[in-house]
Amino acid sequence: MSKIIALYNNKGGVSKTTTNFNLGAYLSSIGKKVLIVDCDPQCNITELFFASRDDLDDPEASLPGTSIYEALLPRFKGQQGAIDQNTIELTEHNVYPSMYLFRGDLEFSRAETYLGTAWNQAVTENIHEKNTYIVLNNLLRSLMIEREFDYILCDVGPSTGAITKSVIVCCDEIVIPLVPDRFCYQAVRLLGNVISEWIDRHQIISQSLEPYGIEPFPGQPKLAGTILQNFKVHAGAKAKASYIKWQDKISEEIESSLCKDGKFSAKEGFDLKKPYVASIKDVAVLAPVAQLFGRAIFDIEQEHTKEASSNGQMYYGSVWQPWKDRMEEYKAEIQKIAEAFE
Structure with a gap:
């Protein structure tokens, strides 16, 4: 079954982009067709995707493919009711065949205004805002179906703005990367309520679409797991005590807070008492290399x-x-994340 997935946390610095790229590369290596969609105006995953190409070293070089902002702008401007997926040019990675990119765009930050207005006004009689509200979901679904992608991986920023929540309600599943520290603990305490509010608002908007002949979409992403990221270990491969402390506190908060109201819920088979589908140690210099x-x-x-x-x-x-050992260890954890979507 094809799925749209996002790695999301409203706290930054938890390796969402790095993990997303590595997950896409792993999935392509086992025969899956993957589309990475850069929904973050910082465009970090786009830069990472093209880093293997010497022909794009020149900062003035034009990046190949259609950007997400270019694709959606005709709808934002009211020039088209919907976006035809046939007009979208995707780029295949030159090292990982079957991994494609729907590239980012610095100007996509402007979508915050367009999508924010849609979230606010789609419940009114404004057909333009209703069509803008559903455009991202409909485009991603049509790309997934028509081009036969097994997975669409959406890279989003750590914000709670209109772009992020528009992406999240499009998703079938979400994985939450976490660093064992105070700030991620605080983020987990809020995150369930934040996503539940988005789902609740989506349901209200959906009810306003049907009388106008506009088909709503489910908008009920499920929690597929959490990832423990970037924790440091002693020479004996044992996690440092401070990390274990915050890991335990976060685990308790995941069980008690993340899916407590039933709107944002865990996928079938996922046990909130065992929340970490993967544990990724700090990979140090391997990541920048x-x-x-x-x-x-x-x-x-x-x-x-x-x-x-x-x-x-x-x-x-x-x-x-030791590099080879850490690479194999890292790959094993990425495999566990991939298995969480099965």
Whole structure:
């Protein structure tokens, strides 16, 4: 079954973009057709996607493919009632076949106004705002069906603004990346209520669409799991005590707060008492090296270690082996995230 998925947390710095890219690369490596949609006006996943291409090193070079803002602008301007997926040009990754990008756009920040107005006025008799409200969902669904994607992975920023909530209500499932610290603990306490409010508002808007012959969409994403990210360990591979403390407190909060009102609920089979579908240790220098070459962290090649070496030489033997071990460990955790969607 094809799915639209987002990794989301209203707190920044939890490795959403890095994990999204690596998840897409892993899924493509096991034969899945994946579309990454850059819904964050910062465009970080777009930069990461194209980092492996030498022909785009020039900052003045035009990026290939249709941007999400270019695609949606005719609807925002009222020039089209809907967006035809046939007009969208997607770009295939040059290292990971079957992984495609619907690229980001710095100007997509302007969509905050268009989508914000739609969220506020779609309940009125304004047909323009009703059509704007459903446009993102309808476009993503048509791309998924017509181009036979197994997964659409949406990269979103940490905001709670109109762009983010428009993406989240389009999703079938959400995974929440978490860092074991005070701020993620506070975020989890709020996140269930925030998403439930979006779902509740969506249901109200949906009821206003049907009398005008506009088909609503479900707008009820399910929690597929949480990811423990970026925790640091001692030399003996044991997590530091401070991280364990916050991990335990966050686990309690996930069980008691995240899905408490029933509007935002966990998918069937997911146990809130065992919330972490994956635990990803701090990968240190592996992440920036992988990003330099636009590759997954588990696909760093030995020659790439020159970038981490103080003398510009490749790592060998006992220095290279720990890299290989951490890459395999990371890949195993990404696999667990992928399995959470099955």
